[in-house]
Amino acid sequence: MVYSEHTLIISGSEKGLDVVANFLKSSGCGTVSTISSGSEALRMLQHTDYDLIIINTPLKDEFGCQLSLKLSESTYAGIILICKADLADEMINRTMSYGVCFVPKPLNKSVFLQAIRTGSAFHHRMTILSKENQKLRAKLEELQSVSRAKLLLITQEQMTEEDAHRYIEKSAMDTRRTKKEVALEIIAKGLL
Secondary structure: OOOOOEEEEEEOOHHHHHHHHHHHHHOOOOEEEEEOOHHHHHHHOOOOOOOEEEEEOOOOOOOOHHHHHHHHHHOOOEEEEEEEHHHHHHHHHHHHHHOOEEEEEOOOHHHHHHHHHHHHHHHHHHHHHHHHHHHHHHHHHHHHHHHHHHHHHHHHHOOOHHHHHHHHHHHHHHHOOOHHHHHHHHHHHHOO
């Protein structure tokens, strides 16, 4: 089973990088990219989306906790933070409300695999929610445009609300356009 198509590993340690990358590849993760600093990650993420981001602390330019919080707010990726077990309580308290998975060092393979599954499930759910959000925004924009066009038809053409609604629907069907397109045309004509 593939848990992640595109995974980014951010690790200040070459040894840690190799261990995590090898585990991911053997666990069924697809493409794995690796970098060593938080600033490099922020630059890279402006151009590339990842399903899963794993931060193996400490990084070369920062510890990595703040980076995990920034990434949780700016991406839909599942985020896993790996750090020493003695920091567990502090890291969990700081990252839990952001949806960041914590995995203590030394790595326990079954705990790490569960974190990968959780991170992948989080990414999947965020992607679904994002698509639903886009659909709702598009519907809201359409409703706003149609309402504005109906108002113009009511005030400028002395139509009733029912007639204005029917006019927009009929125009959309007759011209094989969406109600939003017809509404935007009415708005453009009404504002001239």
